[in-house]
Amino acid sequence: MSISMVRSQSNPPSTMPDENVISVSQALRTRRSVRAFSNQYLDDTLVSEILQTASAAPSWGNVQPYRVAMASGELCDEVRTALVTKYRQATAVKNGSLMKKLTALLKGGVLPDGDYKTLLKYPRELNDRYFATGKGLYDVLGISRDDRKGRESQMARNFCFFDAPTVLFIFCEGSLGPYGPLDAGIFVQSLLLAAQEQGVDTCVQGSVATWASPLRKHFDVLRSSCSSKPVHYC
Amino acid sequence: MSISMVRSQSNPPSTMPDENVISVSQALRTRRSVRAFSNQYLDDTLVSEILQTASAAPSWGNVQPYRVAMASGELCDEVRTALVTKYRQATAVKNGSLMKKLTALLKGGVLPDGDYKTLLKYPRELNDRYFATGKGLYDVLGISRDDRKGRESQMARNFCFFDAPTVLFIFCEGSLGPYGPLDAGIFVQSLLLAAQEQGVDTCVQGSVATWASPLRKHFDVLRSSCSSKPVHYC
Numbered sequence: 378m379s380i381s382m383v384r385s386q387s388n389p390p391s392t393m394p395d396e397n398v399i400s401v402s403q404a405l406r407t408r409r410s411v412r413a414f415s416n417q418y419l420d421d422t423l424v425s426e427i428l429q430t431a432s433a434a435p436s437w438g439n440v441q442p443y444r445v446a447m448a449s450g451e452l453c454d455e456v457r458t459a460l461v462t463k464y465r466q467a468t469a470v471k472n473g474s475l476m477k478k479l480t481a482l483l484k485g486g487v488l489p490d491g492d493y494k495t496l497l498k499y500p501r502e503l504n505d506r507y508f509a510t511g512k513g514l515y516d517v518l519g520i521s522r523d524d525r526k527g528r529e530s531q532m533a534r535n536f537c538f539f540d541a542p543t544v545l546f547i548f549c550e551g552s553l554g555p556y557g558p559l560d561a562g563i564f565v566q567s568l569l570l571a572a573q574e575q576g577v578d579t580c581v582q583g584s585v586a587t588w589a590s591p592l593r594k595h596f597d598v599l600r601s602s603c604s605s606k607p608v609h610y611c
Numbered sequence: 612m613s614i615s616m617v618r619s620q621s622n623p624p625s626t627m628p629d630e631n632v633i634s635v636s637q638a639l640r641t642r643r644s645v646r647a648f649s650n651q652y653l654d655d656t657l658v659s660e661i662l663q664t665a666s667a668a669p670s671w672g673n674v675q676p677y678r679v680a681m682a683s684g685e686l687c688d689e690v691r692t693a694l695v696t697k698y699r700q701a702t703a704v705k706n707g708s709l710m711k712k713l714t715a716l717l718k719g720g721v722l723p724d725g726d727y728k729t730l731l732k733y734p735r736e737l738n739d740r741y742f743a744t745g746k747g748l749y750d751v752l753g754i755s756r757d758d759r760k761g762r763e764s765q766m767a768r769n770f771c772f773f774d775a776p777t778v779l780f781i782f783c784e785g786s787l788g789p790y791g792p793l794d795a796g797i798f799v800q801s802l803l804l805a806a807q808e809q810g811v812d813t814c815v816q817g818s819v820a821t822w823a824s825p826l827r828k829h830f831d832v833l834r835s836s837c838s839s840k841p842v843h844y845c
Binding site: 378398399400401402404405406408410430431433434435437438439440441442493494497498499500503504506507509510511549550552553554555556557558559560561562563564565566567569570571573574581583609611 | 612632633634635636638639640642644664665667668669671672673674675676727728731732733734737738740741743744745783784786787788789790791792793794795796797798799800801803804805807808815817843845
């Protein structure tokens with residue numbers, strides 16, 4: 378998953394440098410997933426501070442079964458471009474003729490290559506919530522249900538991290554059953570709330586893990602040499 | 612997993628009833644996993660408030676793929692007793708003769724019956740951290756490495772939730788790959804920090820999920836009728 382980050386325009390940080398006064402419940406109540414970012418990327422020092430705060434997150438046996446990679450500037454743009462290209466190619470194939478599908482399959486590089494399945498099939502109760510959330514978003518954006526092109530364009534925005542200037546990528550140990558992702562989730566929420574306290578808006582995206590190859594190219598943690606250490610991109 | 616909760620003795624709640632002043636970073640920095648509880652159980656209102664605050668946790672598509680059950684008083688004692696009995700039986704068999712092992716296997720009810728494997732095999736790097744954390748704990752408790760009985764007694768304390776008067780049990784949707792536990796983790800950390808803000812100490816335990824049958828008996832969410840909705844005890 379990725380966490381897009383930017384200096385907030387609506388949620389300025391505390392004016393007292395040594396004392397952040399946003400409470401836990403305020404942070405939980407006011408945090409929103411932001412889907413439009415300015416191009417001001419964050420100081421490395423600020424990101425380090427947020428990571429430092431989040432690193433107090435508890436984990437089973439304190440093993441901290443996760444890793445973080447960061448991209449901003451050119452590197453972020455490279456990953457973004459590669460992911461959007463993957464998405465556009467896959468969409469073109471999906472909408473294309475049977476012949477186009479077969480050709481693409483033979484050529485390769487279009488099917489998802491992520492470590493986990495990101496096209497989730499929800500049971501009824503959860504599906505209702507998923508549908509309501511999606512409808513809410515598309516209603517706000519003024520994209521109707523039958524506007525396929527509009528929906529695809531919006532979906533492509535996910536793969537460019539909504540133009541966020543700074544993006545973190547989260548990886549988790551793959552050999553611990555649910556306990557790797559569970560501990561990673563505890564860490565992720567620590568990070569989101571620490572960011573909120575620092576006046577940094579965020580968006581967490583699981584969908585970007587559909588393709589891992591654009592990240593494998595850039596981050597050691599996902600290179601093939603890691604196959605003996607199953608750290609997965611989640 | 613379980614979350615044991617108690618009114619903190621070292622971390623009193625804010626004295627201003629309408630304004631909780633503990634910051635996110637303070638909460639993260641000061642929270643400790645507490646392994647000794649008094650018998651004062653928490654008001655339902657306070658637990659509800661903590662759950663309410665935590666329910667602002669984000670999840671993919673806002674599907675909130677988790678459920679919570681709560682036990683206090685007699686119910687909590689029943690679950691505690693059943694789990695400790697399971698642990699003691701399993702330990703006796705483990706330490707017993709081959710004949711004892713075979714008899715127990717034939718009789719049944721001793722082997723783990725949880726939804727997930729809780730005996731984790733860590734890769735080297737994580738194992739070093741796990742070992743260091745365990746050593747730190749046993750050193751503080753004054754239990755030496757070769758004191759098998761001492762270690763087993765301490766392990767049994769896990770299964771009675773360190774005598775905590777109020778315990779929450781966390782279940783997550785099992786059909787979403789890592790994304791069920793990941794979202795559950797985001798929720799769990801929201802809950803832990805919301806509790807910390809309210810002056811409530813907590814301990815998260817994955818090991819208690821080794822046996823699910825003592826919970827199946829009491830909580831609808833885990834009964835066999837739920838097999839069509841794979842909500843797992845994690």
